[in-house]
Amino acid sequence: MSEKKEIWVSKFGGTSLANAQQILKVKEIIFADSRRKIVVVSAPGKEHKDDIKITDLLINSHNLIEQKKPFDETFALIKSRILKIAETLKINQVKIEKELDFIYERLPRQKSSDYAASRGEYLNALMIAEAFGAKFVDAADILFLTKNRTIDSKSYSKIKNALNECDELTIIPGFYGTGEDGSIVTFSRGGSDVSAAVVAKAIEADLYENWTDVSGIYIADPRIATNSRPIEQITYREIRELATLGASVLHQDAINPVKEANINLNVKNTNDPQADGTLITKSRDYSKEKIVGVSGKKPYRRFSLEKYLIAEEPTILDQVKEILNKRGLQIDLKLLSFDTLTMYVYGEIDDNLCRELEKYLLDIFKLDSVEISNEVVLLGIVGEGLHQEKEFIDKLNEVLKDKFSIVTTKFPIKTLLEVELENYTEVLNKIVDIIIA
Ligand code: ASP
Numbered sequence: 314m315s316e317k318k319e320i321w322v323s324k325f326g327g328t329s330l331a332n333a334q335q336i337l338k339v340k341e342i343i344f345a346d347s348r349r350k351i352v353v354v355s356a357p358g359k360e361h362k363d364d365i366k367i368t369d370l371l372i373n374s375h376n377l378i379e380q381k382k383p384f385d386e387t388f389a390l391i392k393s394r395i396l397k398i399a400e401t402l403k404i405n406q407v408k409i410e411k412e413l414d415f416i417y418e419r420l421p422r423q424k425s426s427d428y429a430a431s432r433g434e435y436l437n438a439l440m441i442a443e444a445f446g447a448k449f450v451d452a453a454d455i456l457f458l459t460k461n462r463t464i465d466s467k468s469y470s471k472i473k474n475a476l477n478e479c480d481e482l483t484i485i486p487g488f489y490g491t492g493e494d495g496s497i498v499t500f501s502r503g504g505s506d507v508s509a510a511v512v513a514k515a516i517e518a519d520l521y522e523n524w525t526d527v528s529g530i531y532i533a534d535p536r537i538a539t540n541s542r543p544i545e546q547i548t549y550r551e552i553r554e555l556a557t558l559g560a561s562v563l564h565q566d567a568i569n570p571v572k573e574a575n576i577n578l579n580v581k582n583t584n585d586p587q588a589d590g591t592l593i594t595k596s597r598d599y600s601k602e603k604i605v606g607v608s609g610k611k612p613y614r615r616f617s618l619e620k621y622l623i624a625e626e627p628t629i630l631d632q633v634k635e636i637l638n639k640r641g642l643q644i645d646l647k648l649l650s651f652d653t654l655t656m657y658v659y660g661e662i663d664d665n666l667c668r669e670l671e672k673y674l675l676d677i678f679k680l681d682s683v684e685i686s687n688e689v690v691l692l693g694i695v696g697e698g699l700h701q702e703k704e705f706i707d708k709l710n711e712v713l714k715d716k717f718s719i720v721t722t723k724f725p726i727k728t729l730l731e732v733e734l735e736n737y738t739e740v741l742n743k744i745v746d747i748i749i750a
Pocket residue numbers: 326327355356366368369433487488501502503504505506
């Protein structure tokens with residue numbers, strides 16, 4: 314009996330497919346390894362910093378139609394970018410032009426923007442399939458979404474059946490599927506990551522490659538931390554923890570399907586295919602790299618409420634939450650202990666509103682005191698081996714005296730620090746230096 318061949322699902326993001334030259338780079342990558350059989354594609358993204366993504370141009374077209382304004386100019390931009398790709402790839406332009414005309418006709422008849430938003434992926438997949446001599450499978454026929462824009466589990470068997478032996482190179486548009494009423498529905502923005510994760514789980518892929526324009530997930534945001542570099546290996550749990558405090562490379566909903574199916578995910582750079590990228594796995598040997606990364610999110614305000622045995626007033630938290638929600642504010646973290654309730658509230662809150670809220674909370678809950686801090690950054694240091702790194706905080710204290718305070722060290726793989734806005738860059742850089750030392 315012949316051995317089962319490995320199958321990889323490879324997803325390419327918008328910048329990897331922004332123009333024909335990028336698409337040709339992708340072609341080289343795909344044909345360099347025959348395990349790359351199932352390819353999920355985004356719509357053409359930005360070629361230059363100031364460009365508008367095809368997806369946004371399509372959504373803009375829909376919005377103009379809604380406002381009863383002409384959308385021809387916007388649609389002409391879409392058409393010219395798409396046709397330029399078709400021309401350079403030497404594929405059948407008449408066919409693509411027909412598709413574009415069909416979309417143009419259909420746009421004014423759509424209630425939601427989903428159909429419009431999805432067409433960038435659809436057109437790109439069609440063109441790429443033709444240019445690569447591959448099979449095109451429409452996501453609308455195999456992926457099904459619920460009302461909440463999450464995956465409907467019936468998709469898994471549909472995908473498995475449609476792709477059965479996976480012996481032919483297949484291109485699938487990302488980002489959308491069919492909704493409960495039969496119309497096109499998209500995931501939230503960046504959702505092609507989710508499509509590929511679902512496909513990988515359905516066919517029990519051996520690897521999920523996510524090709525983007527950076528060489529992996531960085532120890533810390535490289536725009537702020539000068540010595541930051543890509544992480545070689547990270548667990549799904551660690552990546553979740555980094556993402557809750559702002560680190561973003563993958564769509565949040567892309568993690569669960571592959572994590573459940575125990576499929577490794579390799580984040581790779583289309584512009585530097587030789588670089589290893591970052592491998593995301595269920596577990597890792599953390600004897601050497603105890604800490605993988607650090608991420609920061611801002612602005613937060615720390616709310617400190619004091620009252621004798623506040624911890625025994627079960628409804629107070631819900632009530633505060635409601636008061637803040639009404640003002641469009643969200644509590645990201647709460648710490649309750651005997652006489653104090655500390656909360657970190659995310660978003661910009663005007664100083665006057667802070668003073669008003671202090672007074673209001675003091676009166677309504679008959680507090681002993683209440684204080685809302687200046688704007689701060691919450692910083693999470695993450696690692697499966699963090700518990701074995703007892704001297705880390707001491708090292709930080711040595712180099713960063715008084716520049717941070719510890720919020721909690723009680724999470725299994727995350728230590729949380731609070732940092733004043735003005736110290737953020739310095740603290741982040743120092744932490745990265747300690748991690749890579
Ligand atoms: N093209 C869509 C977006 O811009 C989806 C994606 O790229 O994953 O959000």
